[in-house]
Amino acid sequence: MSSIVVEDLSIDFRRYSDRSPSLKDYISSFLKPGQVSSFSEYRAVNGVSLSIASGERVGIVGHNGAGKSTFLKALCNIYQPSHGSVRIQGRVAPLLEIGAGFHPEFTGRENIYLNGAILKYGKEELKQLEPEIIEFSEIEEFIDTPVKYYSTGMYLRLAFSLATAVQPQILILDEMFAGGDAAFVKKATERMSKLVNRSDIMILVSHDVNLLRRMCTRVIWMDHGKVKDDGLPDAVIDSYLAESGGK
Template structure:
């Protein structure tokens, strides 16, 4: 049975003070800063602990920079923890940065195989789902065009359709409904409801509170990397909105 255990998770990043220094300049600055560090550190998430069990549909809310996307990337192993434990039991389908795994010079069809392999699909699996992906994404005319010529909407349709083509144990979503034309959005939401129904666990970040309430049975509120509240969607979102308006 799928499950997620997070214990005292902390993730630290560095902020460099020199704007895009070259390697030569960075090396020279080692000797010029009179012992001062060329960067400062901050904790994107700090001491997070929670468990997610099979059947949970968890929404994550918080202001921009609260650590929401960092947490999702830690669950998907994009980021390693600086401290603490992240234990995931089950196959994850991450919908994080739309089209991030696409190669701009490759066609849509070629990117199905490239991005699909990154998502962990075999070539045989991808060959089986290829026609359905192309049809659902409405890209029949453009599938053999390099994706560098795609609009943002076309990118989103292809990436979303590919990432949702198979039913994972754990579905992780980051603002997946943030763009796209209305007709495709309605179709995508219907597909998402079906996928969520079949997933053992769903975790999503969204600023759309109505969407969170409609899809989730539990909400985590993050602020400056820390867990402020964990409970029912109505209660936690009400607390979050009240806190924002204070």
């Protein structure tokens, strides 16, 4: 049984000034520790505590900059907590920035193994999955070409095929997949539906509140890095829309 337990999670980032600090600035800062630095710190996620149980379909809403995507990346172990903890039981499939781990100089086939390792697939597992990944992506004749020569659609098809090759226990999505031509989007949507239906836990960030109402059993509203509301989809979404003016 899969589960997610988040306790007092905070994630801090540095916000740098527009100009790059010069060597003189660095030396001055070193010699005068009290001097104002060229960056400020801000808290993208602020003291979040929650748990998600097996069988839940969780949506996350909030304005841009509310901490939604940062929170998802913490769940996927992309960002480490500045404070607090994240405990996850179950295999996670993060469909966030699809293809972000691809190396432009490597071929499609080489990137299957590179990005597959990032997604924590074993080498033998990838050998078994490779034919199906290539077939689903529909780029067989270009699979040994460096991906820097791929069209955006080809790049996304390969990345999506790899990211969804194995049924996850925990599926984490930042918006739904919408890349490639119409025929591939239809095929990808069908695969996504199967992944969602078979996953033990699904977490979805989306600006499409109707999609969240339809797919989720629970919605979390994040605001300035904190959980503002957490409950049944209609109630939370209605409150969110009322405060944001229906946007």
